[in-house]
Structures are given as structure tokens and as C-alpha cells.
Amino acid sequence: MMLGMRVRGGLLAALIMVAAPMGGALVSVPAAAQTAASIVVEGNRRVEVETIRSYFKPGPGGRLGQAQIDDGLKALIETGLFQDVRINQVGGRLVVTVVENAVIGRIAFEGNKKVKDEQLSAEIQSKPRGTFSRPMVQSDAQRIAEIYRRSGRYDVRVTPEIIEQPNNRVDLIFTITEGSKTGVKSIEFIGNVAYSSYRLKDVIKTRESNLLSFLGGADVYDPDRVEADRDLIRRFYLKNGYADVQVVAALTEYDPDKKGFLVTFKIDEGQQYRVASVDFQTSIPTLDAASMRGFSRVSVGSVYNAEALEKSVEEMQIEASRRGYAFAVVRPRGDRNFEQHTVSIVFAVDEGPRTYIERINVRGNTRTRDYVIRREFDLSEGDAYNRALVDRAERRLKNLDFFKSVKILTEPGSSTDRVILVVDLEEKSTGDFSVSGGYSTTDGALAEVSISERNFLGRGLYAKAAVTYGQYARGGSLSFVDPYLLDYRVALGLDLFYREQLANSYIAYGTKTLGFSPRLGFTLREDLALQLRYSIYQQEISLPDALRNCNNLQTLPDGSPNPLFNPSPAFAATTGIDLTSTNGLGCYFDGEASLPVRRELQGGKALTSSVGYSLNYNTLDNNKNPTDGLLIDWKQDFAGVGGDVKYIKSAIDLKYYSPLVADIVGLIHLQGGMLNQFGGSELRMLDHFQMGPNLVRGFAPNGIGPRDLNPFGTRDALGGTKYWGASFELQMPFWFLPKEVGLKGSIYADAGGLFDYKGPTTWAQTAELTTTANSNCTPSTVNPASAGTCTGLVYDNGNVVRTSVGVGLIWASPFGPLRFDYAVPLTKGQFDRVQEFKFGGGTSF
Numbered sequence: 001m002m003l004g005m006r007v008r009g010g011l012l013a014a015l016i017m018v019a020a021p022m023g024g025a026l027v028s029v030p031a032a033a034q035t036a037a038s039i040v041v042e043g044n045r046r047v048e049v050e051t052i053r054s055y056f057k058p059g060p061g062g063r064l065g066q067a068q069i070d071d072g073l074k075a076l077i078e079t080g081l082f083q084d085v086r087i088n089q090v091g092g093r094l095v096v097t098v099v100e101n102a103v104i105g106r107i108a109f110e111g112n113k114k115v116k117d118e119q120l121s122a123e124i125q126s127k128p129r130g131t132f133s134r135p136m137v138q139s140d141a142q143r144i145a146e147i148y149r150r151s152g153r154y155d156v157r158v159t160p161e162i163i164e165q166p167n168n169r170v171d172l173i174f175t176i177t178e179g180s181k182t183g184v185k186s187i188e189f190i191g192n193v194a195y196s197s198y199r200l201k202d203v204i205k206t207r208e209s210n211l212l213s214f215l216g217g218a219d220v221y222d223p224d225r226v227e228a229d230r231d232l233i234r235r236f237y238l239k240n241g242y243a244d245v246q247v248v249a250a251l252t253e254y255d256p257d258k259k260g261f262l263v264t265f266k267i268d269e270g271q272q273y274r275v276a277s278v279d280f281q282t283s284i285p286t287l288d289a290a291s292m293r294g295f296s297r298v299s300v301g302s303v304y305n306a307e308a309l310e311k312s313v314e315e316m317q318i319e320a321s322r323r324g325y326a327f328a329v330v331r332p333r334g335d336r337n338f339e340q341h342t343v344s345i346v347f348a349v350d351e352g353p354r355t356y357i358e359r360i361n362v363r364g365n366t367r368t369r370d371y372v373i374r375r376e377f378d379l380s381e382g383d384a385y386n387r388a389l390v391d392r393a394e395r396r397l398k399n400l401d402f403f404k405s406v407k408i409l410t411e412p413g414s415s416t417d418r419v420i421l422v423v424d425l426e427e428k429s430t431g432d433f434s435v436s437g438g439y440s441t442t443d444g445a446l447a448e449v450s451i452s453e454r455n456f457l458g459r460g461l462y463a464k465a466a467v468t469y470g471q472y473a474r475g476g477s478l479s480f481v482d483p484y485l486l487d488y489r490v491a492l493g494l495d496l497f498y499r500e501q502l503a504n505s506y507i508a509y510g511t512k513t514l515g516f517s518p519r520l521g522f523t524l525r526e527d528l529a530l531q532l533r534y535s536i537y538q539q540e541i542s543l544p545d546a547l548r549n550c551n552n553l554q555t556l557p558d559g560s561p562n563p564l565f566n567p568s569p570a571f572a573a574t575t576g577i578d579l580t581s582t583n584g585l586g587c588y589f590d591g592e593a594s595l596p597v598r599r600e601l602q603g604g605k606a607l608t609s610s611v612g613y614s615l616n617y618n619t620l621d622n623n624k625n626p627t628d629g630l631l632i633d634w635k636q637d638f639a640g641v642g643g644d645v646k647y648i649k650s651a652i653d654l655k656y657y658s659p660l661v662a663d664i665v666g667l668i669h670l671q672g673g674m675l676n677q678f679g680g681s682e683l684r685m686l687d688h689f690q691m692g693p694n695l696v697r698g699f700a701p702n703g704i705g706p707r708d709l710n711p712f713g714t715r716d717a718l719g720g721t722k723y724w725g726a727s728f729e730l731q732m733p734f735w736f737l738p739k740e741v742g743l744k745g746s747i748y749a750d751a752g753g754l755f756d757y758k759g760p761t762t763w764a765q766t767a768e769l770t771t772t773a774n775s776n777c778t779p780s781t782v783n784p785a786s787a788g789t790c791t792g793l794v795y796d797n798g799n800v801v802r803t804s805v806g807v808g809l810i811w812a813s814p815f816g817p818l819r820f821d822y823a824v825p826l827t828k829g830q831f832d833r834v835q836e837f838k839f840g841g842g843t844s845f
Contacts (some may be wrong), residue, residue, distance in 0.1 A: 005720060006448075008619060024452045031071045032563060032733055033325045038093060038094065039052075039056060039064075039093075039094045039095075039326060040090070040094065040095045040096070041053065041096050041098070042095060042096070042097045042098070043097050043098045043099055043100070044098055044100060045100055045168065045392070045513075046100060046103075047081055047082075047098070047100060047160065049284060050743060052076065052098065052398050055072045055075040055076050055079075056068060056069065056071075056072035056625045057071065057072065063223070064094070067817050069087065069094070075085055076096075076098070076529070080476055081100060081131055082098045082099060082100055082101060083099045083101050084097075084098065084099035085097070085099075086098075090274045093505070094777070100163075100168065101131050101132045101133060102130055102131075102169055102170040103129060103130070103131065103132065103168065103169050103170070104126060104127065104129065104130050104131070104132050104170060104171075104172055105128065105129075105130055105165055105169045105170065105171050106124060106170070106171050106172070107121065107124070107171075107172045107174075108126070108171070108172070108173050108174070109121075109173075110173060110174070110175045110176065111175055111176040111177055111704055112176045112178065113178060114151065114153070114178055115147055115148065115151070118145055119147070121146065123142055123143050123144065124140035124144065125139065125140055125143075126140050126172060126688075129220050130171070132162070132170050132420045136160045137160045137162070137172065138160075140160070140174070140691070141158040141159075141160050141174065142158075142840075144156075144158045144518070145157075145158050146174065147773050148176075148178060149178075150222070150224075151181075151220070152181040152183070152220030152221055152222060153178055153179050153180070153182065153371075154179075154180055154182040154221070154254070155179030155180060155182060156176065156177065156178055156179050157176070157177040157179070158162065158174055158175070158176050158177075159174070159175045159176075159177075160172065160173070160174050160175075160282055161173040161174075161175060166496040178802075179222050182220065182221050182254075182259070182261065183208075183209035183219045183220055183221065183223050183260045183261070183761050184206055184207065184208055184209060184219050184220070184260060184261050184263055185208065185209060185255060185258045185260035185261065185262060185322075186208060186262050186263070187204075187206060187207075187208055187263045187264075187265075188262070188263070188264045188265070189264075189265050189267060190264060190265070190266045190267065191248075191266055191267040191268055191269065192267050192269065193269055194237075194240075194242070194269055194272065195236075195237075196631070196662070196663055198266075198733055198735060198739055199663050199807075200233060200236075201598075201739040202625070202739075203229075203232050203233055203236045204227055204229035204232055204233065204625070205225055205228065205229055205232070206219075206221075206222070206225055206226055206263060207739075207740050208738065208739070208740045209260060210738075211343070215457050219740070220240050221252070221261040221263075223252070226250050226252060226263060229250065229252065229265070230247045230250050230265065230411055231247075233247050233265060233267065234246075234247050234516075235306070235307070237267075237269065238305075238306035238307070239308075240272070240303060240305070240493075241272040241273050241274065241303040241304040241305065242269050242271070242272055242273070243270070243273045243304055243306070243334070243336065243343060243438050244267040244268075244269075244270030244271065245267070245268065245269055245270050246267070246270075247265060247266070247267055248266040248267065249265075250264070250266075250267045251263070251264040251265075251266065251455075252264075252661075254776075258666070261268075261831050267581055271341045272303065272304075272341065273336065273341050274301060274302065274303055274304060274306040274341065274342050274343070275299065275300055275301060275302050275303075275304055275342070275343055275344075275345060276300070276337065276340075276342035276343060276344045277297055277300055277344045277345070278293075278296060278298055278299070278300055278346075278347075279344075279345070279346045279347070280292050280293060280346070280347050281346060281347070281348045281349070282348070282349040282350070283348075283349070283350045283351065284325060284328065284349060284350070284351055287320065287325060287328070287349060289321070289347075289349055290318065292316045292347065292349065292401075295312065295313050295315040295316045295319055295482075296312045296316070296347065297309075297312045297315075298312055302795035303523075304334075304343050305352065305445065307311060309332055309345070311526075312347070313331075313347070314388040314391065315390065315391060316330045316347060316349070317329065317330045317386060317387075317388035317389075318386075318388055318389065319391075320349060321384070321386055321389075323572075324350075324386035325605045326383075326386070327351055327352045327353065327354050327355075327384055328346060328350070328352065329349070329350055329351075329352035329387075329403055330347055330348070330349050330388075331346070331347075331348045331350065331793070332345060332346070332786065333345055333346045333347075333616050334346075334349060349461050353638060354417055355384070355385040355417055355418070355419055356383065356384060356417060356418055356419070356673060357380070357381055357382065357383050357384075357385050357419060357420075357421060358381065358384060358413035358414060358418040358420050359381055359413075359420045359421070359423050360374065360380070360381060360417060360420075360421045360423065361376065361420060361421070361423065361607075362374070362423045362425070363423065363424050363425065363427035364424055364427065364608075365425050365427060365481040366427060367427055367455070367458045367792070368403075368425075368427060368455060368460070369458050369459055369460075370462055372402075372455075372458070372459060372460040373397065373423060373425070375487065376393050376396040376397050376400070377389070377390075377393040377485055378393065379393075385410075385419055389469075389707030390408055390421065393408065394406055394407070394408045394669070397423070397425075399793060400454075400455075400460070401430070401453065401454060401754060402427065402428070402430055402455050402717055403425045403426055403427055403428060403459075404426040404427070404428045404801065405424075405425070405426045405471075406423070406424075406425055407423075407424045408421060408422070408423050408424075409422045409424065411422075425724075427459060430453060430454040430455040431451075431452070431453045431454075431758060432450075432451070432452045432453070433450075433451045434448075434449075434450050434451075434452075435447070435448075435449050445470055445471045446468065446470035446471070446473060447468070447469055447470060448466055448467065448468045448469075449467050450464060450465065450466035450467070451464070451465055451466075452464035452776075454466075458486065460483060461479070461480070461483075462479070462481040462483070463479070463480050463481075463814055464478070464479040464480075465475075465477070465478050465479075465818075466479075468737045471502075471504075472502045472503075472504045473499070473500070473501055473502070473550070474500040474502075474782045475497065475499040475500055476497070477495065477496065477497040477498070478495070478496045478497075479493070479494070479495050479496075480494045480495075481493045481494075484577060485520070488564060489522075489523065490520055490521070490522060491520065491521035491522075492518070492519075492520060492521075492739055493517075493518065493519040493520075493521065494516075494517075494518050494519075495516070495518075495519075496515075496516050497513070497514075497515055497516075497517075497537075498512075498513070498514050498515075499512070499513045500512050500513075500770070501513075503542075503543075503544060506636075506692075506700055506701045506702050506703070507701075507702055507716065507717070508543070508544075508593050508594075508597065508714035509541050509542060509543050509593060509597050509600075509601075509717055510536045510541070510542040510543075511539060511540065511541055511542070511686070512539070512540045512542065513537055513538070513539045513540075514537060514538050515535060515536060515537025515538065516535075516536055516537070517533060517534065517535040517537075518533070518534055519531055519532065519533035519534070519537070520532045520533070521548045525529050525619055527619050527631060528614045528615075528616070528617050528618075529615075529618075530613065530614070530615055530616075531613060531615075532611075533610050533611070533612050533613065533614070533616040534609075534610070534612075534614050534641075535608070535609075535611075535612070535637070536607070536608070536642075536643070537607075537608055538605050538606070538607050539605065539608065539686060540604070540605045540606075541597065541600040541601050541686070543593055543597065543598070543601055577717075593714050594708035594710065594714065594715075594716040594718070594793065595708070595760065595761070595793040596684075596685035596708075596716075596718060596759050596760050596761075596793070597623070597685065597714075597716055599760050600685060600695065606643075606644045606645060606684065606686075607642075607643040607644050607645075608639050608643050608644070608645045608687075609636050609639065609640070609641045609642040609643035609645075610637045610638055610640070610641060610645075611637070611641055611642075612635065612636055612637035612638060613635070614633065614634065614691045615632075615634045615635075616631075616632070616633050616634075617630065617631070617632040617633075618630075618631050618632075619631075620657065621657075624812075624817075625812060626657045626665075627657055627659050627665045628653075628657055628658060628659055628665075629656075629657055630654075630655070630656050630657075631653075631654070631655045631656075632653070632655075633652070633653045633654075633656050634651075634652045635649075635650070635651045635652075636650045636651075637651070639687075640679060645681070645687060646677065646678055646679045646681040647675055647676065647678070647681075647683060647687055648675070648676045648677075648678060649673070649674075649675050649676075649679055649687070649753055650673060650674050650675075650688070651671070651672070651673035652670075652671065652672055652673070653669075653670075653671045654668075654669070654670045654671065655667065655668070656668045656669075656672070657670050660730075661731065662732075663733050663735075664730055664731070664732045665729075665730070665731045665732075666728070666729070666730055667727075667728070667729040667730075667731060668724070668726075668727070668728055669726070669727040669728075669729070670725070670726050670727075671695070671723075671724070671725045671726075671752075672722075672723060672724040672725070673689055673722070673723050674721065674722050675687065675688060675689060675720075675721040675722070675758075676721070677758065682759070682760060682761050683758050684759060685718055685719060685759040685760070686759075687744075688719025688720055688721060688757065688758075688759060689705075689716065689719055689720055689721070689722075689723050690702045690705070690717060690719045690756060691703075691704055691719075691725075691752070691754040692704060692707055692722055692835075693821070693823075693835065693838050695723060695725040695750075695752040695754065695802075696725065696750040696751065696752045696802045696803070696804050696825075696833070697748070697750050697804055697806050697821050697823035697835065697838065698730065698750070698804035698806060698823030698824055698836055699804070699825060699828070699832060699833065699834060699835060700800065700833040700834065700835035701835075702717035702719075702833075703717070703832055703833035703834065703835060704717075704719040704752075704753075704754050704802050704829060704832050704833075705717060705718070705719060705720045705723075705754030705757075705829075706719065706720055706754075706755065706756075706757035706795055706796055706797045707795060707829075707831045707832075708793065708794075708795050708797050709794045709795055709796055709831065710794065715831070718759060718795055719754070719757065719759070720754040720755045720756050720757055721757070721758050722754070722755055722756045723752065723753065723754040723755075723758045724752055724753055725750070725751070725753075726750070726751050726752065727748055727749070727750045727751070728748065729746050729747070729748035729808075730746060730747050731744055731745070731746045731810065732744060732745055732746070733745075742812035742813060743809065743810065743811050744809055744810050745807065745809055745810070746786075746807065746808040746809075746810060747805075747806070747807050747808075748805070748806055748807075748808065748823075749803070749804070749805045750802075750803065750804050750805075750806075750823070751801060751802065751803045751804075752801075752802055753799055753800060753801050753802060755797065755798070755799040755800075756799070757795065757797050757799065760793075761793040761795070762793070796829065796830065796831050798825070798829065800828070800829040801827060801828065802825065802827060802828050802832065803825070803826040803827045804823045804824060804826055805823065805824060805826060806821055806822055806823025806824060807821075807822055808820060808822075809821075817837070818839075820837075820838075820839050821837070821839055822836055822837050822838075823836060823837045824836060825839075838841070
């Protein structure tokens with residue numbers, strides 16, 4: 001930084017005066033020769049004479065000695081009000097001559113584009129109409145530079161310029177050269193043996209700079225983030241059994257050649273430990289320690305896990321509090337066997353100090369209401385202090401994602417048995433406006449515009465509005481979530497949605513769905529959640545005109561016979577065509593949609609009213625990029641609470657991730673579902689399960705399962721009432737590519753089946769048989785001159801096991817998650833549709 005000053009004199013001159021008083025004035029003043037009232041003040045304009053005199057404190061007898069004069073001089077200089085202070089002896093009197101500092105007229109910032117004037121003004125100490133001080137200006141320049149450094153711009157230069165104005169006033173201009181962001185050019189790990197550097201880069205938040213870094217900010221050097229990464233590495237090792245781990249240092253060095261920082265983490269891993277035994281002790285006579293065993297997440301023989309140990313302590317302490325032992329403290333003790341690398345864990349439950357919470361003070365929330373923060377606590381003022389509950393509240397506040405930082409501290413209360421909880425927060429932006437775009441082989445090109453707010457009105461509410469428009473899919477939705485319904489930890493969600501699916505190469509018909517769905521969510525445990533929901537929606541099916549008529553051309557434009565020409569009974573009656581002498585298929589097979597589709601069309605709009613629930617168990621280490629853990633999702637829906645449709649639909653989805661060797665992650669994916677009818681009602685085709693690459697990769701959407709066999713029709717997929725699927729996948733990084741590229745590959749094998757169609761196969765007709773809308777019967781079952789029943793649906797309903805093997809490319813790109821799959825079916829049904837390549841992805845920007 002450079003400092004340019006165009007005002008003469010200043011603090012330096014004053015300090016020189018202290019060291020060597022001009023003209024020997026201070027030396028010539030006899031001790032105890034003056035009183036404070038006899039001091040003559042010269043040069044002051046704004047500061048009162050009596051104010052200046054008050055800095056000279058008389059000694060014994062009310063007289064000023066040399067020591068009192070020296071102290072007064074220093075005190076005046078330290079006020080920062082004066083550029084210069086001189087003391088002289090004139091005619092036996094003490095004369096104090098001052099040169100006052102100028103007054104700041106205005107403060108301006110030039111060259112700042114990345115940081116607003118308002119933010120800079122709030123950080124500096126110099127203020128308009130305040131006293132000008134060179135040391136303060138220098139300090140302000142350093143503060144401005146620090147603001148830029150926190151955002152990763154270490155090449156910033158701040159030059160203060162002082163412009164003199166009349167009447168002892170100055171304008172203060174800070175000229176800022178922002179420079180470019182300073183990135184992290186390399187991240188290295190030293191001492192890591194159990195886990196590769198590639199794996200550890202997944203643990204930390206700091207990222208290396210690459211070609212796409214401009215789309216994010218994790219590559220910008222931030223010393224606070226690097227320090228937090230040290231703790232993330234340590235916790236990762238402790239979670240995986242390395243109880244002696246130490247992250248010795250996080251070394252950072254600026255490389256001028258690379259114009260960036262080199263970050264190196266030095267790690268001392270130690271040995272991996274397993275749990276040898278788990279015991280429980282208590283010093284509270286009426287508490288059975290063994291009864292706490294059910295709340296322990298640590299088991300004998302398992303790898304030592306510090307995170308599971310912390311959660312065990314938390315749950316035991318909370319349970320003890322529920323049983324009436326409000327001051328019980330659970331302290332884990334681990335006795336290590338260094339030779340066998342085992343840990344013997346003892347949970348000791350003791351009576352803790354009787355400490356109460358006097359107050360909970362919240363600081364730093366300028367937008368978020370106090371009650372939104374306080375409701376995350378399971379304790380309040382007057383309750384017994386429980387460290388486990390305080391830690392849980394801190395974790396919940398962080399999970400809200402409303403704040404950049406959350407820290408809960410304790411301060412002494414009004415007495416020794418009282419504490420004050422101080423919640424220090426730093427808020428961050430919680431709104432999001434996104435324009436999303438993507439393409440998939442299923443839905444084609446797709447775009448979405450959405451606006452959402454996670455902390456709506458500062459009340460902790462979630463609101464989102466989205467509009468989707470694509471090649472084959474369109475719609476919109478409104479969502480609202482209140483996570484604390486009536487101040488209970490119950491989440492209320494409301495969804496209003498409209499979806500339109502257009503006909504495409506995979507389905508011959510389109511659908512329109514308009515619905516509303518309220519839901520209630522309950523967090524049973526940190527890894528277990530329950531949702532209750534009600535859904536009501538109206539669904540309508542549509543068909544292109546070409547699939548609804550019975551008047552296809554008898555010949556093609558070139559004069560050749562049209563193989564799809566199969567006249568209706570009405571056409572045959574007027575033209576004399578003998579239906580029995582042709583192919584015997586009639587108008588129903590005239591290149592048109594399947595019977596169930598046309599029956600849905602004839603039935604018009606259908607209203608579905610259902611209640612349901614979901615049970616979700618989640619122990620994944622990372623929801624976006626999991627490498628370890630289990631995810632189970634069980635759903636059931638009961639339709640028939642009013643409406644036109646009745647069914648019971650059940651589905652389960654299980655995913656288990658496990659790290660194997662050399663950063664390879666194994667995934668086992670199991671899924672299954674069943675649809676049952678009840679109340680004597682018939683199942684609609686639209687309510688059946690439709691499967692394709694979502695069950696077995698290598699097949700087209702709606703590509704497997706029961707299918708209409710009409711050789712001249714659209715051969716629509718009919719769906720099934722039962723399905724099962726199993727998949728095993730290995731996901732592995734590309735070690736030869738930088739970690740920040742975000743690419744990894746996969747190989748997999750899939751198997752599954754969809755079967756047991758139970759939708760309509762017949763269609764009772766009336767005298768309107770010969771009309772265009774109802775001409776869907778074969779001559780073998782209906783006399784063209786009379787009414788009858790259409791039994792023309794011939795379909796494949798075999799239970800065939802489909803299998804495939806394939807490879808995939810997974811890219812955690814700045815444009816959103818993208819996946820490319822190429823799979824080859826090994827076994828398939830006779831009428832299945834294959835799609836070996838599949839691509840899908842999207843983005844928000």
C-alpha cells in the first residue's frame with residue numbers, strides 16, 4: 001500500500017516535541033511555578049480552552065510541576081485532535097499552542113467494483129464531520145485491504161488521498177486497485193498413508209484453481225477456510241478409527257510465479273483402532289447404568305468412531321435428563337491398547353454441577369427473528385444447563401443454512417450457579433434466483449426459471465415458485481414449508497403443481513396433471529424421518545388426431561398400398577370392403593393408440609384423492625456425493641379417499657454405499673414396488689408402474705414390461721403392478737485427472753422385472769360402435785350392424801428378467817450434475833425397446 005499526504009505537520013512533529021521541546025521551554029519552567037488556571041491557550045478553534053487546560057492535572061499544592069506538564073502534553077497528543085502541540089514559557093506564563101486537526105468533509109471510494117461503498121464505509125473509523133487523523137487513515141486503508149483479502153484479492157492496493165478545503169476541512173479519497181482473485185494453485189498432503197490425497201480432497205472445502213473456477217469460489221484462498229479444513233481432516237480420521245491423528249500444520253505459501261497459494265497439510269495418522277469393549281458406570285445410586293446401553297452407537301469389534309461416540313454421549317445425556325436427572329453428565333473414557341490397537345470405552349454417568357441457564361442472548365441476527373433461533377434449543381431460561389443440548393442446538397442452527405457462522409458461548413451469570421448462553425451469528429443471503437437448463441434423452445431440452453427463499457420474511461419459512469418449459473415436459477409449481485407448525489417441531493408443506501407431458505418417441509399420448517398436496521414431516525431421529533401427505537390431482541390424457549381416427553389413406557401419396565390401412569366397420573359398410581377377407585383386425589388396429597389409452601381418453605378427466613406416508617432412513621456421509629452409508633426410502637399411498645380412482649401403491653428403494661480400495665466406492669441398489677386394487681374398482685393404465693432405465697439401464701423409457709401387441713398400432717407400454725430391481729455399481733475416480741475436474745467413472749450390472757398388468761383389456765360398447773370415437777373393436781368380436789363388447793387388446797404380460805451391463809461417466813460439473821451411461825442389455829423381452837445410450841443433466845446459474 002502507498003500513503004500520499006498533502007497536509008503539513010502532524011503527529012510526527014508532536015512526538016519530536018516530546019523528545020526535544022522547542023527552545024528548551026519545558027526545561028525553563030520551574031517546578032510548581034504554574035497553576036492550571038494560569039495556562040494560556042493559543043491556536044484553538046473548535047476545542048474549548050478549558051478542555052485543553054483540563055489535561056494538565058496539578059500536583060500537590062495545586063501547582064504544575066515538570067512531570068504534570070509532560071503528562072498533559074502527552075495526553076493532548078493522544079486525543080488525536082491536534083496536528084501539533086507546543087509548550088513555551090512566555091513572560092513567566094505557560095503558553096500552550098495547538099494546531100487542530102482538520103475536519104473531514106466527505107469520504108469517497110474510487111475504483112471499487114467488487115465491494116460496495118456502504119460496506120467500506122461501515123468498516124472504516126474515519127467518518128464525515130469527524131476529526132481527521134493520519135494514523136486513523138492509515139488504519140482504515142489496512143481495513144479496506146483486509147476486506148478484499150477476505151474475498152481472496154491479495155493483490156489489492158489502497159491509496160488514501162487528502163484534498164485540502166477552506167476552513168480547515170479536508171476531503172478523504174480512498175483509491176482502490178482491486179486486483180484479481182488469488183487462487184489456490186495446489187493442495188498437498190504429507191504423512192497420509194491410509195487415505196490418498198485424492199480422497200482427502202473430498203473432505204476439505206478448499207479447492208484448486210482450474211479452468212472452470214470462475215463459476216465457483218472454493219478455489220479462492222481463505223485462511224479461515226484452510227483452518228477449518230484442518231478440523232475437517234482431523235474429524236474424518238477420528239470417524240474412521242484413527243484416535244491418535246494429528247493435523248500438525250496447514251502451511252500456506254504464496255508463489256509469485258504461479259500468482260497463487262500453495263497449501264500443504266501435514267498429517268500424523270497414527271494407527272487405526274477398534275472397539276474392544278463398551279462398559280457403563282454411574283455414581284448416581286438410583287440410575288441403572290446398563291439401561292443406557294440401548295442409546296450407545298458404539299459396538300464391540302467395530303472401528304472406533306469419534307462421531308458415533310459423541311452422538312452416544314449426547315443421546316445418553318438427554319435420556320438421563322428425561323428421567324429426571326437434569327444435571328447428569330456423561331463422560332466417555334477410552335483406554336487404549338497400543339499393541340493391539342484397540343480402545344476400551346467406558347461411559348461414566350455422574351452428577352454434574354447444579355448450573356442453571358440465566359439468559360440466552362442472541363447477537364448478530366439483523367434479519368432473522370429471535371424466535372426462529374430460540375426454537376432450535378430444547379432448553380430455555382431457568383432450565384438446567386445441559387452441554388449436550390447446547391451442542392445439538394448449535395448443530396441445528398448450522399444446518400438451517402441461514403448463517404455463515406454459528407457459535408454458542410457461555411458467560412458467567414449473576415451467581416456461581418448461573419450461566420448466560422451467548423449465540424453469536426453472522427447471517428448470509430438465503431434467497432436464490434436460478435435459470436436452469438438441461439437435456440436428457442428422455443425429456444429432451446428443458447429449461448426452468450425459479451425463485452426461492454429459505455428464510456422467508458426472516459421467519460424461517462421456505463417458499464419457492466418455479467416454471468418449467470421443455471421439448472416434451474412443461475409446467476409450474478408453488479411450494480411453501482413451515483418447519484415449525486404451531487411451534488412444534490413438525491414441518492408443514494404445501495405444494496400446488498401443474499405438469500404437462502407431451503407425446504414423444506417413447507409414449508404415444510400426452511397427459512396434463514393439476515394438483516395440490518399438503519404434507520407433514522416429523523424428524524424421529526437425526527437419521528430417521530416420517531412424512532404424512534395428502535394428494536389430490538386431476539389428470540387428463542390427450543392423443544394426436546392421427547391416432548384417434550379410422551380414416552387413414554388406402555394408398556400412400558406415391559400410389560402404393562398403405563400397410564396401416566384397416567377400414568372401420570362404417571367405412572366397410574359404405575365401400576363394400578369385406579373385413580373378414582382382409583387381415584381381420586378392423587379399425588381398432590388402424591395404426592391407432594392402444595385400447596387402455598383410448599379408454600382413458602373416452603373417460604375424460606379423472607380425479608385422484610389419496611393419503612400416504614414415507615419413512616426415510618439416511619446415514620449417508622454426503623447426500624450429494626455419498627461414499628459411505630445407507631439410504632432407505634419406503635412409501636405407501638392409498639387412493640380412494642373420494643375421487644374416481646382406488647388403489648394401494650407401495651414402493652421401497654435402498655441404496656448402500658461402501659468405500660472399497662484405492663478410492664473406489666461400491667453401490668448396491670435394490671428397489672421394488674406393488675400396486676393393488678381394492679373396493680372392486682378397476683385399475684387405470686396410468687396408475688401402473690412404468691419402467692425403463694430407472695430400473696435396468698440399457699432400455700428406453702417405458703421400454704420394458706407389458707406392452708400392447710397390435711402390429712399396426714403404437715404398441716404402447718401398459719405398465720405393471722409389480723416390479724423389482726437390483727444393481728451393483730463400482731464408482732472410481734480418474735486418478736490421472738485433477739480432482740477439481742469432478743469426473744469419475746462407473747461400471748455396473750443391472751437386473752430387474754416389471755410384470756402383471758391389471759388394467760382394462762375390454763371395453764363395453766353401445767350402439768355408438770360405428771362412430772369415430774368408439775371404433776376400436778375387431779370384426780371377430782363385434783357385428784358391425786349391432787352393439788357388443790370390444791375384446792381386441794392382445795398384450796405381452798410375461799415376467800421376463802431383464803439384465804444389462806454398462807459403463808458410466810459421472811461429472812460433478814459447475815453446470816450441475818451430469819451423467820452419461822452406455823449399457824448393453826443381456827436378456828430382454830421379445831417386445832422390449834432398447835436404448836443403449838442415456839444422458840441427463842441440468843444446471844443453475
